Amino acid sequence: MITFNYMVSFFLIVLGLYCIITKYNLVKTVIGMSVMDYGVNLLIISIGFHPGGTAPIFTPGELNPTSFFVDPIPQALTLTSIVIGACVTAMSLALVIRIEESYGTLDTREIRRLRG
């Protein structure tokens, strides 16, 4: 059951890497970076799973003598990682906007040839 989570997260990482390597449009490169971030976040959360456990919150009326928690520490680390991924995406998109205004095109083959 948890193998499915691991497989999907590794598939997302490889897909993001493929988008960064082989695409000529700058916006698609930025999308590939974001997809890699989401794959890594999914992997971090899936590591702390315990089959049959509940969420680590002491709700007043839902715990019974046989419940146990999943690991709460990877969830706290993933919160920070999500925000950092969003910041990197915003900064790279601002750079893409300025590149488009300065060079007039978003094709990396053209930009390498123009050189400012």
Next chain:
Amino acid sequence: MQENNHGDPMLESPEITRNGRTVKNVIQRCGCDKVLPLALVYVAYIILHGHLSPGGGFQGGILMVAVVLLVYLGHGHEESRRLFLPEVMHHAEGAALIFYILIAMVGVLGGSVVCANILGLGGIGALFSGGTIFWMGQAVAFDVMTASIVLVLGMLGVLLVSDAHSGK
């Protein structure tokens, strides 16, 4: 009198001038005004109950992106700049970070480690429980809300200061 939306057909809408301000037409304005209080109350609920149920500062602050987009689509380019004041929001973000550091230093002044929880701990399950967790959550929520406002409005072109407004 034509707003600059970079030729995007989805952002165009017929505008009228009233009292010297350009506003959008009735359907867009009223649709935005009916949904906006619901969204704001939802954001406040998620931020305030961070230590009792899933939520907290980050999750509530990132919902502000939806509020900014709603106001931009419902009220237009100039109105959203007049409502949100992105330059003031940028300075307020620094103030939120200083507030967070001050609360983290409360532990040091009280004779313990950084980020210690020695303020008023309420009863278990009450709204104002958790000591410094509650106030740190509010500081981080304010930080993320102002950051998302500045980021979204920057991408939409509201931060531009240009003196070549019309006729260029």
Next chain:
Amino acid sequence: MKAFLTWVCLGILAVAFAVSAITMSHFEPTYAGEDAPVSVYELQQDPASYDDSRTDGAAGAIVQQNLEKTHALNDVTSIVFDFRGYDTMGESFVLITAVTGVVVLLGGKREKKEEAKDHAGE
């Protein structure tokens, strides 16, 4: 040639990831509470009855001490803001840096583009 090399490298990477995914799914859970099994039901009824003499690592110690030290019901929030508050401060610094960079790049005096501009390289 370049496309062939790209596909070969990504294929090797995908196979290695699949093998590691299958191997990782046979590991034990990271927080199982086996040395000192935490009964979370009794912990909720009586928060002062924790003993960290035989805990199972950092997660076990945090789950046992959370209700007594911080009267907050949410474990994840108390980890983010109380037990590991330094990481949240560092993340706030990253947020401010990113927003300052965006304001410097996209603000200021620039010429507004005309609407009838042909976009090359779509």
